Amino acid sequence: MDLAGVFIFGLSGGTLAVRHRLDLFGVLVLSMAAALAGGVARDLLLGAAPPATFRDDRYLWAALASGLAAFFFHRPILRLVKPVMVLDAAGLGLFTVAGCSKALDYGMEPLPAVLLAVITACGGGVLRDLLVTEIPRVLREEIYAVAALLGAVIVVAGGRLGLPDLPVAIAAVAATFALRVVSVVRGWSAPRAPGS
Amino acid sequence: MDLAGVFIFGLSGGTLAVRHRLDLFGVLVLSMAAALAGGVARDLLLGAAPPATFRDDRYLWAALASGLAAFFFHRPILRLVKPVMVLDAAGLGLFTVAGCSKALDYGMEPLPAVLLAVITACGGGVLRDLLVTEIPRVLREEIYAVAALLGAVIVVAGGRLGLPDLPVAIAAVAATFALRVVSVVRGWSAPRAPGS
Amino acid sequence: MDLAGVFIFGLSGGTLAVRHRLDLFGVLVLSMAAALAGGVARDLLLGAAPPATFRDDRYLWAALASGLAAFFFHRPILRLVKPVMVLDAAGLGLFTVAGCSKALDYGMEPLPAVLLAVITACGGGVLRDLLVTEIPRVLREEIYAVAALLGAVIVVAGGRLGLPDLPVAIAAVAATFALRVVSVVRGWSAPRAPGS
Numbered sequence: 001m002d003l004a005g006v007f008i009f010g011l012s013g014g015t016l017a018v019r020h021r022l023d024l025f026g027v028l029v030l031s032m033a034a035a036l037a038g039g040v041a042r043d044l045l046l047g048a049a050p051p052a053t054f055r056d057d058r059y060l061w062a063a064l065a066s067g068l069a070a071f072f073f074h075r076p077i078l079r080l081v082k083p084v085m086v087l088d089a090a091g092l093g094l095f096t097v098a099g100c101s102k103a104l105d106y107g108m109e110p111l112p113a114v115l116l117a118v119i120t121a122c123g124g125g126v127l128r129d130l131l132v133t134e135i136p137r138v139l140r141e142e143i144y145a146v147a148a149l150l151g152a153v154i155v156v157a158g159g160r161l162g163l164p165d166l167p168v169a170i171a172a173v174a175a176t177f178a179l180r181v182v183s184v185v186r187g188w189s190a191p192r193a194p195g196s
Numbered sequence: 197m198d199l200a201g202v203f204i205f206g207l208s209g210g211t212l213a214v215r216h217r218l219d220l221f222g223v224l225v226l227s228m229a230a231a232l233a234g235g236v237a238r239d240l241l242l243g244a245a246p247p248a249t250f251r252d253d254r255y256l257w258a259a260l261a262s263g264l265a266a267f268f269f270h271r272p273i274l275r276l277v278k279p280v281m282v283l284d285a286a287g288l289g290l291f292t293v294a295g296c297s298k299a300l301d302y303g304m305e306p307l308p309a310v311l312l313a314v315i316t317a318c319g320g321g322v323l324r325d326l327l328v329t330e331i332p333r334v335l336r337e338e339i340y341a342v343a344a345l346l347g348a349v350i351v352v353a354g355g356r357l358g359l360p361d362l363p364v365a366i367a368a369v370a371a372t373f374a375l376r377v378v379s380v381v382r383g384w385s386a387p388r389a390p391g392s
Numbered sequence: 393m394d395l396a397g398v399f400i401f402g403l404s405g406g407t408l409a410v411r412h413r414l415d416l417f418g419v420l421v422l423s424m425a426a427a428l429a430g431g432v433a434r435d436l437l438l439g440a441a442p443p444a445t446f447r448d449d450r451y452l453w454a455a456l457a458s459g460l461a462a463f464f465f466h467r468p469i470l471r472l473v474k475p476v477m478v479l480d481a482a483g484l485g486l487f488t489v490a491g492c493s494k495a496l497d498y499g500m501e502p503l504p505a506v507l508l509a510v511i512t513a514c515g516g517g518v519l520r521d522l523l524v525t526e527i528p529r530v531l532r533e534e535i536y537a538v539a540a541l542l543g544a545v546i547v548v549a550g551g552r553l554g555l556p557d558l559p560v561a562i563a564a565v566a567a568t569f570a571l572r573v574v575s576v577v578r579g580w581s582a583p584r585a586p587g588s
């Protein structure tokens with residue numbers, strides 16, 4: 001499941017790289033950045049270096065595979081906007097819960113744990129966009145990070161209330177996924193500053 | 197005092213986000229980046245992970261509060277250019293001295309300690325500007341980092357001469373503050389390369 | 393040798409800063425970023441904080457010296473396009489081998505070790521370009537990272553085959569250097585996505 005999330009996030013980086021006409025190496029770098037940077041940042045911030053990504057190389061292979069897929073099949077992938085969005089929402093939920101759980105395991109307080117969950121889920125997309133000098137999409141539009149926030153709050157609240165881990169994790173992934181998908185379908189977005 | 201510095205630095209991120217018409221989430225992210233990234237970078241580079249910011253959540257709350265203040269009150273804040281600049285200069289001095297002292301406590305040599313002080317004081321502003329794809333202001337204009345440099349050199353020199361910590365710290369904050377404020381009032385800037 | 397690589401990489405940052413009309417402080421920052429960020433990232437990812445750069449200040453002095461050289465002598469340096477490219481290719485080889493060897497010493501598997509070698513060799517250039525909001529050159533053009541990749545693969549393969557370290561290191565530096573120089577002379581570049 002985790003590896004599927006890495007692969008889907010990697011596709012978002014690879015297809016963006018192709019759109020910017022980067023070469024094969026650039027496509028692979030953007031795939032790896034999008035797929036792995038969030039988890040790497042979380043592990044560095046937790047003091048868990050070297051990051052899991054560098055100790056279990058299946059993550060690297062999944063990210064590389066997504067880069068190659070984006071390089072050779074970017075046209076069909078870009079046509080599948082909706083399925084990719086749905087898979088990406090699933091990846092968002094998985095990354096959020098994985099990030100929040102690991103932060104709590106390392107003894108983080110609730111607020112830092114929520115922040116680390118959002119960094120895990122959104123950090124890869126931020127680096128991906130910065131590498132092609134675009135303002136990160138997560139800062140500009142739509143309910144993306146907010147969906148991660150919701151999932152992280154559910155994990156933290158479940159832990160506080162002493163609920164069993166697995167159902168809480170499933171509920172958090174489902175809530176993140178649902179909020180993200182519904183917000184895209186309905187065209188919801190976060191509020192802007194009054195009078196900006 | 198420290199928390200006041202975090203709040204002021206956070207305002208600089210939040211108001212920049214409002215000017216770029218980011219949504220509420222983007223405003224909060226830029227506030228947190230501006231307020232916290234310098235200290236986080238310092239702690240990661242010192243090998244002191246998890247960073248203090250993730251262990252004492254008052255810093256996170258102060259950064260979030262500054263983001264909300266920027267979101268709702270950006271107009272009056274942007275009109276208060278001078279008071280904000282003066283408060284920012286005070287924050288610059290506090291961050292510089294805190295960064296340099298912590299680096300020396302961790303056994304850093306003088307030159308790395310000065311560098312870590314400047315990273316602590318200026319790192320948040322760099323990330324803030326990169327997130328909206330502007331060349332960091334600290335690289336382009338005015339005596340900003342140079343003021344931090346002066347404060348850091350005073351802390352290092354005071355330590356070398358065996359002077360008591362508190363007066364040295366006060367002198368360093370005052371020197372950073374004064375150089376920054378005077379340079380803005382007088383319109384000083386750092387030299388550019390000859391014939392560039 | 394290592395310090396020569398730092399100096400050369402620093403020149404690439406300093407001259408880019410001068411072209412962007414940054415002030416003296418900005419020139420020094422870009423020199424330090426280009427010269428040191430790759431090694432710093434490698435050490436953070438290996439869990440070897442504080443990074444070597446902060447423990448042995450000769451690296452910082454070499455980076456500062458390259459920044460001052462770029463500030464005062466950017467015109468003659470920019471005229472020496474070919475010698476600078478050749479020296480940069482040598483630096484690329486040295487950084488690659490140093491990064492890969494350190495990663496293997498820390499017990500990394502082959503694929504993560506190769507990735508860390510490329511991060512060591514190319515990370516400084518990426519940060520350098522991001523700080524002036526350009527899409528990193530290493531992502532856009534030419535056989536640069538690919539040359540680092542070749543050198544890293546040679547180091548890993550040599551270790552696997554139990555060959556003696558020094559000849560393998562020399563072969564890896566030479567291969568990186570040669571591929572980089574020949575690719576520039578011949579105008580080779582990495583492939584782009586079909587139909588992009």
